[in-house]
Amino acid sequence: MGDSDTIFLKRFSMVIAVLVAITVVIIVIAVNTTGGVDPNANPSRLTLADKRTLPVGAVRTELSAADLAAAAPVEPVDPADIDGGAVYAQVCQACHMTGAAGAPVPGTDLWAERAMKGLEQLAANAINGINAMPAKGGRMDLSDAEVTAAVEHMLGQ
Ligand code: HEC
Numbered sequence: 001m002g003d004s005d006t007i008f009l010k011r012f013s014m015v016i017a018v019l020v021a022i023t024v025v026i027i028v029i030a031v032n033t034t035g036g037v038d039p040n041a042n043p044s045r046l047t048l049a050d051k052r053t054l055p056v057g058a059v060r061t062e063l064s065a066a067d068l069a070a071a072a073p074v075e076p077v078d079p080a081d082i083d084g085g086a087v088y089a090q091v092c093q094a095c096h097m098t099g100a101a102g103a104p105v106p107g108t109d110l111w112a113e114r115a116m117k118g119l120e121q122l123a124a125n126a127i128n129g130i131n132a133m134p135a136k137g138g139r140m141d142l143s144d145a146e147v148t149a150a151v152e153h154m155l156g157q
Contacts, residue, residue: 077145084149091137092150101132106157115155122155123148 063071088096095103104111114122127147129135136142137150 077143079145079149082146082149084146084151084153087142087146087150088153091139091142092154095133095137096154103133106154111154119148119152119155123151126151 095101096105099105099108099110104114117125123144126133127136127144136147
């Protein structure tokens with residue numbers, strides 16, 4: 001090794017030593033002024049990290065009360081609660097009050113003849129339709145119980 005190499009190595013090591021010393025000083029200053037690196041020091045950073053690393057899907061093992069309420073089957077309507085008179089007025093009356101298309105008008109002899117069939121048969125025919133009488137009076141959104149209640153109302157007239 002020549003002299004110039006030795007001098008170079010000496011100076012180079014000195015430069016490295018000075019840089020290392022500066023680095024250590026900077027680390028010491030940084031740790032002392034910030035209190036070190038505490039991952040819990042910034043909770044929002046933590047929650048963000050949690051959010052970003054959440055699995056895409058998760059299995060729910062618990063149901064809230066609201067979930068249970070939403071999943072509960074619809075309470076069946078008590079037939080006794082159905083207002084047959086209201087159904088009749090809304091849907092059936094249009095034909096059955098005027099006798100349109102030969103609809104038997106409750107309270108007439110023509111109706112009395114029909115009434116002989118009894119509630120069960122009349123209700124079945126009203127639900128399924130008979131001749132010019134459309135099924136459920138054309139209101140397919142009515143339940144069988146609602147149509148039956150309307151027939152009961154007609155029989156009571
Ligand atoms: C579009 C007119 C129309 C509407 C609306 C209508 N009906 Fe009728 N309905 C008729 C006609 C016409 C007949 C007679 C059918 C026949 O010739 O047997 C009839 C007959 C009936 C009968 C007698 C069935 C039988 O077995 O003799 C019942 C009961 C009846 N309707 C109930 C209802 C009820 C309940 C509603 C309402 C939900 C309703 N109708 C709505 C036209 C209608």
